Amino acid sequence: MSTKGDKWGFQPEKSNVIVLDRPVAPLYRQLRLKVPSLASCFFCGGCSxxxxxSEEGMNFRVVHLLLCRGEMEKVGSLIAPCLLCGKCTLVCPRNVDTRSVVFNLKLALHELQ
Known part of the structure; x- marks a missing residue:
């Protein structure tokens, strides 16, 4: 049986799909309460x-995706190089306070250790 993607020769990779029916990860829910602008992120990549x-591996888009999925084990190493300079916040077209997200995420991960 073919799917719509088969007609065109492509399909979304399983790793890029966010299942919206799955419950939201608790840490992601907490971050959205502390930084409500996170909900407006549409993964454009301007921050990254x-x-x-970014040369050290920091990629806010990937961090946000992992948070949505509840995959916390990789997040700590990805945000470690962040200097909290705020350039990402300045360029965001949706005014997501990415600096606050990373700051609060670092605090939360530190508390979990």
């Missing part, structure tokens, strides 16, 4: 493109 720490 301007990030000074």
């Amino acid at each position: 493109a301007t990030c000074t720490a």
Whole structure:
């Protein structure tokens, strides 16, 4: 049986699909309460493109995706190089306070250790 993607020769990779029926991860829920602007992020990548720490592996888009999925084990190492400079917040077209998200995420992960 073919799916719509088969007609065009592509399908979304399983790893890129966010299952919206799954319950939201508790830490992600807490972050959205502390930084409500996080809900407006549409993964454009502007923050990642301007990030000074991106050469060290920091990628807010990936961090946000992992948070949505509840995959916390990789998040700590991804946000570690972040200097909290705030350039990501300045370039965000949706005014997501990405700096506050990363700051609160670092605090939460530190408390979990």
